[in-house]
Amino acid sequence: MSSTLVLGILEQGLVYGIMALGVYLTFRVLNFPDLTVDGSFTLGGAIAAAMIVAGHRPAVATLVAVLGGLAAGAATGLLHTRLRVSGLLAGILTMTALYSVNLRVMGRSNVPLLRRETLITQVESLWASPWTTLLFLLVAGLAVKLLLDWFLQTEYGLAIQATGDNPAMIRSLGVDTDQAVLVGLALSNGLVALSGALVAQYQGFADVGMGIGMIVAGLASVILGQALVRVRGVFFGTLAALVGSILYRAAAGLALRMGLAPGDLKLITALVVVAALAVPRTLEWAGQLRRQARPRSERGGEYA
Amino acid sequence: MLSLRGVSKRFRLDGGWERPALQGVDLFLAEGDFATVIGPNGAGKSTLLNVVAGTLRPEEGQIWLDGRELSHWPEHRRARWIARVFQDPLRGTAAHLTVEENLALAWARGRRRGLRRAVGARERRRFQEWLEQLNLGLEHRLKQPVGLLSGGQRQALALVMAAATRPRLLLLDEHTAALDPTASRQVMELTCRLVAEHRLTVLMVTHNMEQALEVGNRTLMMHEGRIILDLQGEARRRMGVEELVASFARLRGERLVEDRLLLG
Ligand SMILES: Nc1ncnc2c1ncn2[C@@H]1O[C@H](COP(=O)(O)OP(=O)(O)OP(=O)(O)O)[C@@H](O)[C@H]1O
Numbered sequence: 001m002s003s004t005l006v007l008g009i010l011e012q013g014l015v016y017g018i019m020a021l022g023v024y025l026t027f028r029v030l031n032f033p034d035l036t037v038d039g040s041f042t043l044g045g046a047i048a049a050a051m052i053v054a055g056h057r058p059a060v061a062t063l064v065a066v067l068g069g070l071a072a073g074a075a076t077g078l079l080h081t082r083l084r085v086s087g088l089l090a091g092i093l094t095m096t097a098l099y100s101v102n103l104r105v106m107g108r109s110n111v112p113l114l115r116r117e118t119l120i121t122q123v124e125s126l127w128a129s130p131w132t133t134l135l136f137l138l139v140a141g142l143a144v145k146l147l148l149d150w151f152l153q154t155e156y157g158l159a160i161q162a163t164g165d166n167p168a169m170i171r172s173l174g175v176d177t178d179q180a181v182l183v184g185l186a187l188s189n190g191l192v193a194l195s196g197a198l199v200a201q202y203q204g205f206a207d208v209g210m211g212i213g214m215i216v217a218g219l220a221s222v223i224l225g226q227a228l229v230r231v232r233g234v235f236f237g238t239l240a241a242l243v244g245s246i247l248y249r250a251a252a253g254l255a256l257r258m259g260l261a262p263g264d265l266k267l268i269t270a271l272v273v274v275a276a277l278a279v280p281r282t283l284e285w286a287g288q289l290r291r292q293a294r295p296r297s298e299r300g301g302e303y304a
Numbered sequence: 305m306l307s308l309r310g311v312s313k314r315f316r317l318d319g320g321w322e323r324p325a326l327q328g329v330d331l332f333l334a335e336g337d338f339a340t341v342i343g344p345n346g347a348g349k350s351t352l353l354n355v356v357a358g359t360l361r362p363e364e365g366q367i368w369l370d371g372r373e374l375s376h377w378p379e380h381r382r383a384r385w386i387a388r389v390f391q392d393p394l395r396g397t398a399a400h401l402t403v404e405e406n407l408a409l410a411w412a413r414g415r416r417r418g419l420r421r422a423v424g425a426r427e428r429r430r431f432q433e434w435l436e437q438l439n440l441g442l443e444h445r446l447k448q449p450v451g452l453l454s455g456g457q458r459q460a461l462a463l464v465m466a467a468a469t470r471p472r473l474l475l476l477d478e479h480t481a482a483l484d485p486t487a488s489r490q491v492m493e494l495t496c497r498l499v500a501e502h503r504l505t506v507l508m509v510t511h512n513m514e515q516a517l518e519v520g521n522r523t524l525m526m527h528e529g530r531i532i533l534d535l536q537g538e539a540r541r542r543m544g545v546e547e548l549v550a551s552f553a554r555l556r557g558e559r560l561v562e563d564r565l566l567l568g
């Protein structure tokens with residue numbers, strides 16, 4: 001593989017890795033299957049691109065994109081906690097509504113950022129080297145990871161973790177679990193929108209379809225990462241999401257190199273997720289068979 | 305301290321209303337009271353605790369604690385003063401979080417949870433002290449996920465999480481029923497110790513008649529959503545298990561007659 005290809009894979013892995021961190025927060029920590037992601041990712045890209053084209057500073061545009069993502073996540077959270085809409089449906093409703101919002105924000109289906117000043121061009125003008133973008137995205141990805149690690153270890157962050165683990169228990173300890181879900185969803189989609197905003201600036205355009213399949217790509221990253229980094233705890237969980245995202249982009253790049261059409265990628269991604277979900281099931285099933293074969297006396301104490 | 309006035313709760317089923325689970329329950333617990341609650345399956349014991357904790361809302365009646373009316377407060381707000389331990393050891397702790405993280409969650413009971421680090425050196429020392437009293441060796445396992453502990457250990461941990469944070473009221477719903485005899489005895493001893501140490505007011509559901517008479521200072525007997533007997537003082541000291549069972553049969557009979565009269 002050429003070094004530019006490797007560089008590209010690492011860059012993409014990191015920039016999409018921030019989205020995977022958001023997916024980790026909802027799917028793994030909160031135990032909430034949030035499908036808002038496809039919409040909030042595009043929203044981030046749309047807001048950033050539209051504001052940059054309108055002449056705003058890239059940093060400001062990116063910040064507003066994050067706020068948009070927070071609002072999108074909060075919308076899903078409100079649908080779920082106030083109106084008691086199921087988690088899946090709440091995400092789908094917001095995602096669908098966001099399609100129209102994103103078109104409105106951009107004014108058309110594609111906003112190019114050619115020859116515009118973006119965060120990427122800004123850092124590249126600071127230090128001209130082929131490594132600049134990678135370094136910037138590495139710092140960004142790690143900063144988000146460490147921030148998320150820190151937050152989840154705070155009193156409130158721990159309450160969010162417990163909400164995903166045992167909501168009845170944490171309510172009996174005085175936590176408003178509805179609020180915890182709402183905050184978790186908002187933060188997650190804030191990260192997803194940040195990723196969308198950075199991707200738009202990285203690739204030089206925002207497109208109304210840029211978020212399609214994002215949730216499955218995020219899931220694939222989280223699952224791949226966890227297959228590799230098998231240590232419990234938040235620190236390794238977020239690390240796994242980032243590593244998984246790089247792995248996923250590497251696999252996708254490889255597939256394209258082998259002559260697969262870009263359009264087939266989503267099918268492959270879905271199959272990867274299915275396989276990853278099936279493997280532990282199958283292992284568990286095989287384990288049960290083995291356990292049943294063992295004499296009863298050996299079994300005690302397994303869950304002692 | 306705690307007072308319930310005319311509390312009624314019924315469950316809605318597909319076809320309409322189910323027989324009421326609580327029927328106009330009046331109850332007053334004084335500061336430091338330790339009341340055991342007995343009664344047959346379906347008598348409404350768990351419902352009584354759920355209504356006090358706020359997990360269920362009664363249709364009628366009021367619930368007061370320390371001069372505040374809690375009837376319309378959500379569960380998580382009441383949790384500031386009311387702690388509970390469930391029958392199922394899996395319900396009282398978060399399996400994927402570590403022992404110290406679970407304790408930190410409990411330690412923050414009733415306080416605003418902010419962006420302070422949940423488990424620092426000071427907290428860790430405090431938790432270690434709490435756990436050393438249990439003599440279960442848990443003080444060496446602070447960083448292990450709770451899912452690795454045994455049912456008895458998890459229940460002991462849940463009990464510490466409920467009691468060591470000094471709630472105004474402690475609710476225990478058959479919290480030793482799912483444990484083996486040894487673990488059950490240990491957890492019961494621990495309960496008495498923690499209750500005495502922190503001078504807690506307690507409502508404890510049990511199916512063990514001896515326990516119901518030995519532990520605490522009051523025994524409440526429930527049947528069909530009502531408290532049909534409230535034993536305390538001399539009468540309770542003189543009461544034996546057989547006599548208690550006999551009085552249940554007698555009181556239930558009277559109740560039946562009374563209901564029939566009311567209906568007639
Ligand atoms: N969530 C519910 N939905 C419908 N009915 C319920 C529900 N919870 C309890 N009940 C009914 O309310 C009545 C009282 O139940 P409760 O659980 O309070 O009894 P209990 O005294 O705790 O019994 P046990 O000793 O079996 O735990 C029962 O008739 C029960 O079927």
Ligand SMILES: [Mg+2]
Pocket residue numbers: 349350351477
């Ligand atoms: Mg019960």
